[in-house]
Amino acid sequence: MRVPLEWLKEYVAIRLSPKALAERLTMAGLEVVAVETVDGQPVLDLDITPNRPDCLSIIGIAREVAVLTRQRLTLPKFGIRNSEFGMGKHSQFRTPHSALRIRIEDRTGCRRYIGRLLEGVRVGPSPAWVQKRLLACGARPINSIVDSTNYVLLERGQPLHAFDFDRLAEGTILVRRAQSGERLTTLDGTDRALAPELLVIADARQPVAVAGVMGGFGSEVTPTTQRVLLESAHFDPVTVRRGARKLGLSSESSYRFERGVDPLGVEAASRRAASLIRELAGGAETAVRDAGRAPEQRAVIALEPPRLSRWLGLRLEPTTIRATLAQLGCRVASSEGSGPWRVTPPSFRQDLTQAADLYEELARVTGYDRIPSTLPVNPIASPHGDGAGAHEQLQALKRRCAGLGLTEAITWSLVSEAELARCGAASSQAVRLVNPLSQDHACLRPSLLSGLLHAVRRNATQGTANVRLFEVGNVVTRQAGDGGACEQRRLGLILTGWWARDWRGAGQRCDFWVLKGLLQVVLGHLGAGGTRFLATQLPWAEPGQAAAVQGEGGPLGVAGQVAARIVQELDIEQAVFYAELAVEDLLAAQRPLPRITTPTVFPPVKRDLSVLVSTETSFETVDRLIREAAGPAAHRVELIDRFAKGAQVPQGRYSLTFSIDYRDPSRTLTANEVDALHQRVGQALVSRLGATLR
Amino acid sequence: MTVAQELDQLLAEALAALAQARSAAELEQLRVRFLGRKSRLAEVMKTLPALPAEERAAVGKRGNQLKAALEARLAAARETLAADTAREPLDVTLPGAAIPQGWLHPVTQTIEAVLSLFIPMGFEVVEGPELELERYNFDALNIPRDHPSRESFDTFFVEASSPEPKKGRLLLRSHTSPVQVRVMERRKPPLRIVVPGVVYRPDPLDPSHSFMFHQVEGLMVDDRTSFADLKGALDLFLKTLFGPRTKTRFRPHFFPFTEPSAEVDIACASCGGRGCPTCGKKGWLEIMGCGMVHPNVFKAVGYDPRAVQGFAFGLGVERIAMLRHGITDIRLFFENDLRFLEQC
Known part of the structure; x- marks a missing residue:
């Protein structure tokens, strides 16, 4: 404004x-x-x-x-020339020669419609003072009639419209809903189909304006116009807003009607505009029609000064409250003694409907800077633990990931369909936006993969080849069957390049084992017990290079090397490793504090065990059997070497070397005991897995 | 010569050789020669099963003793050698080993900084879904359909069926305020919560706009918390976050879900309030929105609006992070360039 x-x-x-x-x-x-x-x-x-x-x-x-x-307001005076017709407030005066007829058919959409017929006008440019003011307000001067309506709109906020009366069929104005199939060329020159929910102003034949939004081209005031019908009306905010949105059209009129126009201002604005038109374009008013209802009385608001003080934390003197409300145009019914005050807000303040609205007015006029700053002193209620622990767990997880050498990324939750397809997600699986900004961000991500891959790509193009990132974010997947959507929190890890390398030469490249090691630490941190990695095929992973992570309660996630095809398409020139875990349940789980036992003081007895087993036999099978055969005495079983090639390794077999600590919490084990146990372990591998001891 | 005698001789030979060894490589050669897979000892041990029972035990024992003794001497010799080497001075200016190091995103760090100031004031951290229902994002927050106040909250709608059609369509929440409603619906006052989270608005990307960003929301409701308490709490918060001399001002504004509503500004630190490009020549920087919870919101969650009162506030995390770190482009937060992230 x-x-x-x-x-x-x-x-x-x-x-x-x-x-x-x-x-x-x-x-x-x-x-x-x-x-x-x-x-x-x-x-x-x-x-x-x-x-x-x-x-x-x-x-x-x-x-x-x-x-x-604290100044006085002086409103403009203007002549009420129509008194000669004996116009009352709601008269239905009709001059004999006038054909003006106004009917409101849709009373929901239009509460009141005042039409004035002004005859003998001479349309020309407005005087300089009018044009200057319009221009200063950002409005374009058009002609004396249109400028008059715009001027009054700016002056009082009441939208007005002027029709060329001779272009209205049968001198009739109907306020009604559009009928299907009706069209209108609006003042902006666009021919528009009118949907039936639109409120229109129509003449006897067809719509001539979209009510409260824009007039029609066919009935606009032109330099040759001699008779003008001046419209001042009160249209329903919701109806105007829906209509404007439907047409994708917004005007100074619709902007005001949507927000609410002073119902009492309709008549004054009508008279004011008629007076201005007479001043700028001459002519005489020959008919006035006032259809619809007079504005209703404003509802009274009960105001309790003690509650006001309590709400604001500021005690205002009753005289101050009264004076301020009066300045704002409110009527305050006297209520000496106790009981709430009865406050009637002015017609132009339709936003004031309840006590809190008055609190705000009083705070605003008093000045927020005059309200004190106090610290809440009320007692702290004991927290209900309403998921509060989950956020703490989340932060601990993020700190743990950062501590492991991973940097936190935040990638877009909205991705493109093409990107999803690249990462092997079925398009039926992704949930789309109804109103995306662009196709690049049209789908809700069903996985963190594409975002993190793009982060790797971004770094690669900027010359950063070694990238280790994690992200904790929500993904959305389509629910099977009912078309619903399911939101879930995930942790994504992505690695490429060197994990660690320095001048001593012994570097470590990122590979599946670094990824798995990180996942094992993270899963341990999250308290996921008994997790297993099972070989699997994933749409985005290299064949034979991926695992499903299985928890005690079901699948937890996936890990693997990103397919060479995807990596190449993104111009990344080295292997990329990715894992994603469903962490929501793990973060929310209430975990008991661990019991902590005193470590034993009795020394371990160390033995190494080298075996050759079939390539069909997984490490996990061997490891489990060792633990099972050795029982609790095997305090620590560690794989220290594995090789599948070499002179000593027959075809179809591979070698595993374990280091085992035998230990008893209550005494020192003798060498003989350990030898016997160790031999039993070896025998178990031989007899049950067909292993060869080396 | 019996096998046992042969073993004794072997031990003597090995010990003599060990005494002469001067390098780690020599020690390794000796280990292979006397203890390796092809050593005499290994051969002897392989023949054990073939020996008569009596001899087997004796030879086995002798063999193990020899092995243990040699291993002990080898270890001692290695240690001595290492100690000698260690006496060579290090170039301590060489870089340390490459220890993988990770950073937390500046958005996460800022959220933590904000939360850590409210938690001691008795606020609990609560989160809510990003996929929201119209009721929580709008209606219950006194933002009716077809009302212009919805305009400030343009929203992404989602092509998925609503789990509760009575509560409207599914959308991506445009602010964290729906969590207020969700918490008030399931709990009774007194309440003090802070809510961090991602929010979405269909704003095209530019240096100061993003269709996805983070907010922290706060809510304190009981029977007495006033606008003055809101001023005090936020003033303390901003002074802790931006420094004890930070000047704040509360400017009346409009939010549908609070009344009175305010925007909080801090005096621009770059120009000291005189006006500069950072603050758009205003001298003040808009930091957050707040106000007293609107009675209509209390009604929507089933509270008695005559019995409860309190405040709510919300702030944009990226904006705070930009001010704290002097970041000038919001898009940097989502590019995940390590050269950006590793500065935090």
Whole structure:
């Protein structure tokens, strides 16, 4: 909302500098975003919040300025020339020669419609003072009639429309819903199909305007217009908003109607515009029709000053409250003694409907800076543990990942379908947005993979080849069957390049084993017991290079080397390893504190065990059998060597070397005992797995 | 010569050789020669099963003793050698080993910084879903359908059927405020919660806008918490976050779910309030929104609006992080360039 200061001064005295006035308005909730200069005159540019449609006019701003600076408001005077027709407020006066007929068929969409017929106008350019003000407010001068309606709209916030009366069939105005198949070319020159829910102004034959949004091209005022029908009406905010949205059209009118126009202002604006038209274009008013209902009485708001003080944390004197409310245009019914006050807000403040609205007004006018700053002193309730632990667990997980050498990434939750297809996700599996900004971000990610791959790519193109990232984020998958969507928290890990390398030469490249090692630490941290890695095929992984992570309660995730095809398509020139875990349940699980036992003081007896087993036999099978055969005495079983090639390894076999610590918590084991045990372990491998001891 | 005698001789020979060894390589050669798989000892031990029972035990025992003795001497000799080598001075200016190191994202760090200031004030951390229902994102927050106040909350809708059609369509939440409603629906006051999370708005990407960003929301509801308490709590919070001399101001604003509502500004640190490019020549930086919870929100969650009152606030995490770290482009947070992330 642009407010030329010279215009504003017509209604209220301003003793503040433009800058000080801007500051005062801003600190009362009418944010002045800029003070500009147009033709050497200061113009305030205000950001009016949706709750204050009453401030979408110069008079509306003047009212605020008057309240905030304790000045009187002076409203413009204009002649009421129509008194000669004996016009009352709601008369249905009809001059004999006038054919003007107005009917509201849709009373939900239109509460009131006042039409004035002005005859003998001479359409021409407006005088300079009108044009200047319109331009300063950002409106384009058109002709004396249209400018008059725009001027009054800016002055009072009431949208108006002028029709060329001779182009209205049978001099009739109907306020009704559009009928299917009807079309209208609006003032912007666009031919539009009118959907039946649209409220239109129609003549006897067809729609001539979209009510409250835009007039029609066919009935617009032109230089040859002689008879003007001036519309001032009150249209329903929701109806106008739906109509404007449906048409993808927004105007100064619809903007105001959507937010709510002062129902009492309809008539005054109508008279004011008629008076201005007479001044600018001459002519005489020959008929007035006022259809619809008079505005209803405002409901009374009960205000309890003690509750107000409690809400704001500020005690206001009753006299201050009363004076402030009066300045704001409220009527305060006297209530000496106890009991709530009865406050009737003014018609132009449709946003004031309950006590809290008045608290805000009182706080705003008093100034938020005059409300004290206190610290809450009320007792702290014991937390209900409403998932509060989960966030702590999440942060601990992130810190653990960072501690492991992984850097946290945050990637887009919205990805492209092409990207999903690249990563092997079926498009039927992804949930799409109804209204995406672009195809690049049209789907909710069903996995963190594509985002993290792009982070690797981004770093690779910037010359960073060694990338170790993790992300904790939510993914959305389509629920089988019912078309629903399921949101789930996941942890993603991605590795490429060197894991660690320095001048001593012995570096470690990222590979599946680094990935698995990280996952094992993370799973341990999350308290996931009994997890297993099972060979699997994944759509995004190299064949034979991927695992499913299985927890005690079901699948936990996947890990593997990203398929060479995907990596190449993204111009990444080295192997990439990726894992994803479903962490939501693990993070939310209540874990008992571990019992901590005293470590034994009795020394371990160490034995090594080298075996050759069939390549069909997995490490896990061998490892399990060793633990089973050795029982609890095998305190530690560690694989220290594995090789599948060499002179000593026959075809179809491979070698595993274990280091085993035998230990008893209560005594020192003798060498003989350990030898016997160790031999039993060896024998078990021989007899049950067909292993050869080396 | 019996096998046992042969073993004794072997031991003597080995010990003599060990005494002469001067390098790790020599020690290794000796280990292979006397203890390796092709050593005489290994051969002897392989023949054990073929020996008569009596001899087997004796030879086996002798063999094991020899092995243990030699291993002990080898270890001692290695240690001595290592100690000698260690006396060579190190070039301590060489770089240390490459220890993998990770960083937390600046958004995470900022969220933690914010939460850690509210937790001691008795606030609990609660989270909620990013896929939300219209009721929680809008209606219960006093943002009716077909009302212009929804305009500030343009929203991504999701092509999936609503789990509770009565609560409207599925969408990506445009703010963290729905979590207020969810928590109030399942719990009674007094409440103090802080809610970190991701939110989405259909804003095209540019240096100061992103369709995805993070918020932290706060809610404190009981029978007495006032607007003055809101001012005090946020003033303390901002002074702790930005420094004890931080100047704050509460500017009236409009949010559908609070009344009175305010935007909180801090005096621009770059120009000290005189106005500069950082603050858009205003002298103040908008930091967060807040207000007293609107009675209509209490009604929507089934609270008695005459019996409860309290405040809510919300802030944009990226904005705070940008101010704290002097970051000028919000898109950097989502590019995941390690050169950016490793500075935090």
